[in-house]
Amino acid sequence: MNPILIGKGVTSQPPRDVVLLPKYGNRHGLVAGATGTGKTVTLMTLAEGFSRIGVPVFLADVKGDVAGLAMAGTPSEKLQARIAQLGMTDYRNEASPVVFWDLWGKAGHPVRTTISELGPTLLGRILELNDTQAGVLDILFKLADDRGLLLLDLADLRALLGLLTEERQAISTTYGLVSAPSIAAIQRALLRLEQDGADQFFGEPALELADLMRTTPDGRGVINILAADQLILKPRLYSSFLLWLLSELFETLPEMGDLDKPKLVFVFDEAHLLFDDIPPALRQRIEQVVRLIRSKGVGVYFCSQFPDDVPTEILGQLGNRIQHALRAYTPRDQKAVKTAAETFVSNPNLDVAQTIGQLGVGEALVSTLQDNGVPMPVEKTLIAPPRCRMGAISDAERAQVRANSPVGMKYDTRIDRESAAERLARKTEARAAPTTPTATPTPSGTASDTGFGQVVKDALLGTGRRQGVLEAMAKQTARTIGSQVGRQILRGLLGGILGGKR
Numbered sequence: 001m002n003p004i005l006i007g008k009g010v011t012s013q014p015p016r017d018v019v020l021l022p023k024y025g026n027r028h029g030l031v032a033g034a035t036g037t038g039k040t041v042t043l044m045t046l047a048e049g050f051s052r053i054g055v056p057v058f059l060a061d062v063k064g065d066v067a068g069l070a071m072a073g074t075p076s077e078k079l080q081a082r083i084a085q086l087g088m089t090d091y092r093n094e095a096s097p098v099v100f101w102d103l104w105g106k107a108g109h110p111v112r113t114t115i116s117e118l119g120p121t122l123l124g125r126i127l128e129l130n131d132t133q134a135g136v137l138d139i140l141f142k143l144a145d146d147r148g149l150l151l152l153d154l155a156d157l158r159a160l161l162g163l164l165t166e167e168r169q170a171i172s173t174t175y176g177l178v179s180a181p182s183i184a185a186i187q188r189a190l191l192r193l194e195q196d197g198a199d200q201f202f203g204e205p206a207l208e209l210a211d212l213m214r215t216t217p218d219g220r221g222v223i224n225i226l227a228a229d230q231l232i233l234k235p236r237l238y239s240s241f242l243l244w245l246l247s248e249l250f251e252t253l254p255e256m257g258d259l260d261k262p263k264l265v266f267v268f269d270e271a272h273l274l275f276d277d278i279p280p281a282l283r284q285r286i287e288q289v290v291r292l293i294r295s296k297g298v299g300v301y302f303c304s305q306f307p308d309d310v311p312t313e314i315l316g317q318l319g320n321r322i323q324h325a326l327r328a329y330t331p332r333d334q335k336a337v338k339t340a341a342e343t344f345v346s347n348p349n350l351d352v353a354q355t356i357g358q359l360g361v362g363e364a365l366v367s368t369l370q371d372n373g374v375p376m377p378v379e380k381t382l383i384a385p386p387r388c389r390m391g392a393i394s395d396a397e398r399a400q401v402r403a404n405s406p407v408g409m410k411y412d413t414r415i416d417r418e419s420a421a422e423r424l425a426r427k428t429e430a431r432a433a434p435t436t437p438t439a440t441p442t443p444s445g446t447a448s449d450t451g452f453g454q455v456v457k458d459a460l461l462g463t464g465r466r467q468g469v470l471e472a473m474a475k476q477t478a479r480t481i482g483s484q485v486g487r488q489i490l491r492g493l494l495g496g497i498l499g500g501k502r
Helices: 022-027 039-052 066-070 077-086 115-127 131-146 154-166 168-175 180-195 235-252 280-296 331-343 352-356 395-403 420-432 451-461 469-482 484-498
Strands: 004-009 016-020 029-032 057-061 098-102 223-227 264-268 298-304 320-323 363-367 379-383
Touching (some): 004 039, 016 022, 022 298, 066 223, 077 379, 098 395, 235 264, 352 363
Parallel strands (some): 029 320
């Protein structure tokens, strides 16, 4: 398996190629650096490299320029100079196989999941609920499970909240206290989510993970690009969606052990959003997923400005490191530079802390896992350019790529099957429907049409002014049951039903 070229190391003499070995691609990685130092180009180079060896990639396009992977690049003097400097003899401009995705379905195929699949923990994070309100959401999901109600979209969740309001006292007795203010807070949060257009994310057909792990007939891995330029404006939704997707991969994929190359590479751009204000339990869950998902063939690559944006427990799991320039203008920056320097394997020919502040655009400090999983000493590296377009694409080009997508027929049309909202609506209609007795038609020519028949009817059923024979008998029977003999008969019947003795 050919290694993935990251760039040319210039610290050692003579300069040597700095590569990422495919069999260690699932040992995760970090791409860090200040804004404008070339992180996005590095991510595109990595994505192309994995795609060429048949590894599918999923990454978010926060600024809109990652979409350039779908188009071949254009030769230029600057590009040719970098290629000659790196000694790349097999370089050629080419596009990569790309599928565009979008939670809103505008810049790519719609990405959907159901309320049930997302679960109460991540949904509570998206809705920004406090602990008490999140507890009510837990009760809501348990109630849906116990009553066999499907939670597919926000309409189902809203209908179940209505049921919770109607039966609040009974449900509080069984499941735990549910307060009206908590229900109202969840309803308001749902309204805000719907106004933001995020209701498009919930529903069917739900995303199947197999569609993110496609390869082309010639063996190249498909690069899945999530349009996130608008999604990033809602950080909780963005981070929760990517975390849900990562958790689904962890729970769904089988154990595979050590492979020659990953089954999927998952890139988490703007990683600091994942860990901002995160509950301890959820943070522990992320740490567990990152530690164990390696054995399922998935490599996770975090991208952020500072290396300490990623918690220490997770940072220790990232074997492949690419550090672009950091400017130590503030105490926060100085601390980040020190952290970055301490996380690399030292190189006697390189002052890491000093070099980080002197790196130019397209340069980085790189350390990857080599033979036997041993990290190489940090190397100052000229990053190899990607073969695609380094910039955004037009709407027409995006539409053309989307039209040729192998999954468009599957996801572009929404499906709305029967779920909790429809079932609860039918029950409400049934309760509200009037119960009018059906009159029994009387055959013509019978005694009821005659005067004598009316007299008999009045005698039996009575009139508005006097009671009839049947009414008198009913009252006498009631008095009899109330007597001593009647009470003895009633006890005998109940005793037989409940297994008692007379």
